[in-house]
Amino acid sequence: MGSARVVPGEYEPIRELEDVHFDYDKYEIRSEDARILDATATWLVEEAGRRGMSVEMVAGLLLRRGLEWERRRAALPAYHDLDALAGTWSEDEAAAFLQAVADFEQVDPSLWQ
Helix, strand or coil, rough: CCCCCCCCCCCCCCCCCCCCCCEEEECCCCCHHHHHHHHHHHHHHHHHHHHHHHHHHHHHHHHHHHHCCCCCCCCCCCCCCCCCCCCCCCCCHHHHHHHHHHHHHCCCCCHHH
């Protein structure tokens, strides 16, 4: 198993491939996304020809590459050395802070004329 450390510049996105966005509650493909899907299909066929592989093999390589990247990224350590500075207040501390800054929420209308 390789190192989980991600090296800057090691993973480069494939410029020819663009993201496609789908609506969660619809099955229609928008015209712009249809163009992207057509371009992706063309790229896959061309890449398969360039590599002397099947389209399925190229697609599989891309999937493995993406999964490997996600696995390595997930294995990175989580650092909590700044937790004491922000985001770890108790409910009482948060309430006390909001009460202390409540005056800053007041707007003086005369300043906005």
